[in-house]
Amino acid sequence: MAARPPVPLGRFLLLLAQEHLEFRLPVSAPRAGGGGAAFASLIFFLFQSPFWILNIPSEEMARRIMKRTVCAKSIFELWGHGRSAGELYASLKNYPMDKMLPYLQPDSTYKIRIHTFNKTLTQAQKIKKIDALEFLPFNGKVNLKNPEHVFWILEDYGMDPNNVPEEPFDLYFGRWIADGQRELIESYSVKKRHFIGNTSMDACLSFIMANHGRVKPNDIVYDPFVGTGGLLISSAHFGAYVCGTDIDYNTIHGLGKASRKNQKWRGPDENIRANLRQYGLEKYYLDALVSDSSRPVWRKGMLFDAIITDPPYGIREATRRTGSQKESVKSAERSTENHIFISSNYHLSDIFFDLLKFAAEYLVMGGRLVYWLPIYRPEYTEEIIPRHPCLKLISNCEQMLSSHTSRRLITMEKVKEYKDQDQNSYLLDDQYMPYRGHNSFREKYFSGVTKRIAKEEKDNQK
Ligand SMILES: C[S@@+](CC[C@H](N)C(=O)[O-])C[C@H]1O[C@@H](n2cnc3c(N)ncnc32)[C@H](O)[C@@H]1O
Numbered sequence: 001m002a003a004r005p006p007v008p009l010g011r012f013l014l015l016l017a018q019e020h021l022e023f024r025l026p027v028s029a030p031r032a033g034g035g036g037a038a039f040a041s042l043i044f045f046l047f048q049s050p051f052w053i054l055n056i057p058s059e060e061m062a063r064r065i066m067k068r069t070v071c072a073k074s075i076f077e078l079w080g081h082g083r084s085a086g087e088l089y090a091s092l093k094n095y096p097m098d099k100m101l102p103y104l105q106p107d108s109t110y111k112i113r114i115h116t117f118n119k120t121l122t123q124a125q126k127i128k129k130i131d132a133l134e135f136l137p138f139n140g141k142v143n144l145k146n147p148e149h150v151f152w153i154l155e156d157y158g159m160d161p162n163n164v165p166e167e168p169f170d171l172y173f174g175r176w177i178a179d180g181q182r183e184l185i186e187s188y189s190v191k192k193r194h195f196i197g198n199t200s201m202d203a204c205l206s207f208i209m210a211n212h213g214r215v216k217p218n219d220i221v222y223d224p225f226v227g228t229g230g231l232l233i234s235s236a237h238f239g240a241y242v243c244g245t246d247i248d249y250n251t252i253h254g255l256g257k258a259s260r261k262n263q264k265w266r267g268p269d270e271n272i273r274a275n276l277r278q279y280g281l282e283k284y285y286l287d288a289l290v291s292d293s294s295r296p297v298w299r300k301g302m303l304f305d306a307i308i309t310d311p312p313y314g315i316r317e318a319t320r321r322t323g324s325q326k327e328s329v330k331s332a333e334r335s336t337e338n339h340i341f342i343s344s345n346y347h348l349s350d351i352f353f354d355l356l357k358f359a360a361e362y363l364v365m366g367g368r369l370v371y372w373l374p375i376y377r378p379e380y381t382e383e384i385i386p387r388h389p390c391l392k393l394i395s396n397c398e399q400m401l402s403s404h405t406s407r408r409l410i411t412m413e414k415v416k417e418y419k420d421q422d423q424n425s426y427l428l429d430d431q432y433m434p435y436r437g438h439n440s441f442r443e444k445y446f447s448g449v450t451k452r453i454a455k456e457e458k459d460n461q462k
Pocket of ligand 1: 200201226228229231245246248251292294309310311312313
């Protein structure tokens with residue numbers, strides 16, 4: 001059979017936000033609407049830079065990516081790139097005229113804008129740079145308010161705010177295609193949310209997680225440590241039906257102490273449903289139940305398209321599980337408010353092993369598990385990331401919490417059917433079994449070890 005000719009790729013420039021840098025690559029390639037795989041042809045990748053040149057098969061796909069991402073500000077069809085103004089102009093003169101002309105027609109309107117990274121230009125400097133492009137055959141009329149086409153000059157003055165060069169390191173020129181979804185960070189901000197808790201997930205990270213989970217319309221998304229439902233909101237925004245469970249009766253029923261400073265008790269309608277209602281997403285809410293994730297209550301079968309969750313780390317909320325009445329009385333944690341018997345600590349390593357096993361059994365084929373794993377950085381190696389025979393590790397991105405602790409956003413995909421009831425989660429290297437590191441995260445976090453090491457390192461640098 002003859003090989004299929006390669007899809008012709010167009011060059012695009014992605015302008016990224018300088019926030020959550022590690023998360024930007026996996027997030028840039030959501031499956032939304034299909035075709036994400038071809039997108040992965042990345043020709044120029046400067047990890048720290050806000051400017052990425054990408055090969056993408058079509059403008060259509062570029063628009064689809066921008067409909068999902070909260071990590072990127074805008075995307076442009078790249079017409080020219082250079083390390084100096086001269087190089088940029090030469091590159092623009094080489095750009096095929098037939099690709100430019102449809103956007104430069106006499107009956108069209110346009111505008112040219114300038115974006116500089118790590119430098120502010122005066123109005124006069126900007127105008128000079130725009131005037132220097134007069135060799136391009138702009139035949140349309142300038143319209144500053146409502147132009148049909150917007151062209152951008154983008155200049156990169158590097159990453160060091162204390163050492164800004166006179167001339168940019170890189171210059172780009174392109175036709176604006178679409179903006180990303182940065183405004184969602186503000187409109188879904190936890191600050192303005194009806195029902196919050198001490199560990200409600202930040203809006204930007206919630207959207208990043210839904211993108212890692214490739215959540216799409218009509219999916220069923222489940223959060224086994226649902227808390228105030230922060231992670232359900234982003235999935236519902238993308239059109240998925242959402243549900244969750246939590247061991248905490250008060251959280252699920254919106255009772256007990258409020259997390260807001262100026263409020264003592266939670267109000268009558270502070271619950272997950274009301275949060276979804278606040279954003280017009282109530283129709284996507286299935287339910288939230290009180291349940292212990294170490295003892296799944298679900299019938300057998302592949303039920304969920306994605307499991308997106310933030311398990312407890314034992315820092316701002318306890319790691320716990322249900323136990324027998326005997327155990328509970330012994331550990332003296334029985335409370336009338338809990339309505340169930342809460343027993344001893346649920347060890348962090350067990351939480352993650354159980355979570356992977358659950359995902360292997362209850363995810364649809366190709367479904368994704370996205371979760372946060374707390375890490376004590378001096379002891380971190382890839383070998384401590386829990387594995388499961390049915391799940392493939394897709395990405396592993398770090399978010400710093402302090403100099404010595406971080407959490408890693410782990411994304412796994414179900415690639416094999418869960419048949420054998422004995423299939424268990426494991427670690428890559430047996431030497432970490434039984435791994436105590438996750439269990440001791442809390443102790444290390446609070447022990448002052450991290451502060452001491454940081455001080456020693458600082459002293460050594462002197
Ligand atoms: C980090 S919080 C989740 C916060 C949530 N993402 C939000 O936006 O509010 C972890 C949650 O796990 C719950 N939890 C702890 N142990 C549990 C268990 N064994 N089963 C189910 N939930 C548990 C806690 O009550 C807490 O609400």
